[in-house]
Amino acid sequence: MNMKGTKAQNGVNVDALLAAREALTATPQAAQFRWRATCDWVHGTHSRSTVDGFFGLGAEQKHRTTFKFEADHPEVFASDDHGATPVEYVLVGLAGCLTAGVASVAQNRNIQLRSVKATLEGAMDLRGILGVDADVRNGFDGIKVRFEIDADASREDIEALVAQSQKRSAVFDIITNPTNVAVEVK
Amino acid sequence: MNMKGTKAQNGVNVDALLAAREALTATPQAAQFRWRATCDWVHGTHSRSTVDGFFGLGAEQKHRTTFKFEADHPEVFASDDHGATPVEYVLVGLAGCLTAGVASVAQNRNIQLRSVKATLEGAMDLRGILGVDADVRNGFDGIKVRFEIDADASREDIEALVAQSQKRSAVFDIITNPTNVAVEVK
Numbered sequence: 001m002n003m004k005g006t007k008a009q010n011g012v013n014v015d016a017l018l019a020a021r022e023a024l025t026a027t028p029q030a031a032q033f034r035w036r037a038t039c040d041w042v043h044g045t046h047s048r049s050t051v052d053g054f055f056g057l058g059a060e061q062k063h064r065t066t067f068k069f070e071a072d073h074p075e076v077f078a079s080d081d082h083g084a085t086p087v088e089y090v091l092v093g094l095a096g097c098l099t100a101g102v103a104s105v106a107q108n109r110n111i112q113l114r115s116v117k118a119t120l121e122g123a124m125d126l127r128g129i130l131g132v133d134a135d136v137r138n139g140f141d142g143i144k145v146r147f148e149i150d151a152d153a154s155r156e157d158i159e160a161l162v163a164q165s166q167k168r169s170a171v172f173d174i175i176t177n178p179t180n181v182a183v184e185v186k
Numbered sequence: 187m188n189m190k191g192t193k194a195q196n197g198v199n200v201d202a203l204l205a206a207r208e209a210l211t212a213t214p215q216a217a218q219f220r221w222r223a224t225c226d227w228v229h230g231t232h233s234r235s236t237v238d239g240f241f242g243l244g245a246e247q248k249h250r251t252t253f254k255f256e257a258d259h260p261e262v263f264a265s266d267d268h269g270a271t272p273v274e275y276v277l278v279g280l281a282g283c284l285t286a287g288v289a290s291v292a293q294n295r296n297i298q299l300r301s302v303k304a305t306l307e308g309a310m311d312l313r314g315i316l317g318v319d320a321d322v323r324n325g326f327d328g329i330k331v332r333f334e335i336d337a338d339a340s341r342e343d344i345e346a347l348v349a350q351s352q353k354r355s356a357v358f359d360i361i362t363n364p365t366n367v368a369v370e371v372k
Contacts, residue, residue, distance in 0.1 A: 011230030071282025096257025
């Protein structure tokens, strides 16, 4: 119950998440997930990725539907712009992760959300990927995320929501900390 | 010309990329890009991101079309699975980046590609994001990428293509090295 004596309705099943936490504390092997994507080259810089199944809770799992994503480079790179750029997909992942986190934490704290909007911007010096200057990195110089949240809570409580979402975000961790990527040719 | 006396047709305009490298060496300020996404919370863990414009070559740029992406958590997390998970979007970005790189490098080396398929898997211990164990990270323990490439080249040359793609990949760099993410509430 919040100050108005009502229960927040953000659409996140926090009871199930808390039960999962209990269950996975008891059976750590069920917590081992493997997320997957496959990607087929189409033409030029255009590729099509498929997201379908994953492994978790000790078994193979399926999404309700198969998700397909087109990636490409834009026309200013002399490409055909058949899809978002790969780096924009990273921003989409970060946005989705932090936003789901805000909703989940708000539900757990009984804060009713009315709207949540995130605006992300990643700066990049293209001289990295073009190999102009070895001192320029290929990836983002940094990413700025700005949340606009309308909720039944004080500014302080809203800032605490966003902070807790970052603390538990998988994609925030992947981007801000090093993750090993092993690439092999079959 | 390759050994068969023909020019590879992979659909990448390498001449334009090499010209861009020349141009951006002379005018580094034009190489400063800013990639963007906006994200609106829908319900529960479901969000919708929009990728539309970006900044580069000293001006605002637009994609040919507006790209929209649904992100959600799966049913095993007590969510509705309205889209790929945020971490799967990261895999899609990595797949698209490395694949575009393979095609670009192959074109530059005059290697004809017939097919390129990448299979990605990111392992994750869910006890991280659930807060079960503070020693378990939120993100991937690691990512494995396996390429299957059918091309008019030796295995050694194909492995060199993949290695060079990694070396110049923006998303590979973002994932394997730390990137600062600044989050603020408006």
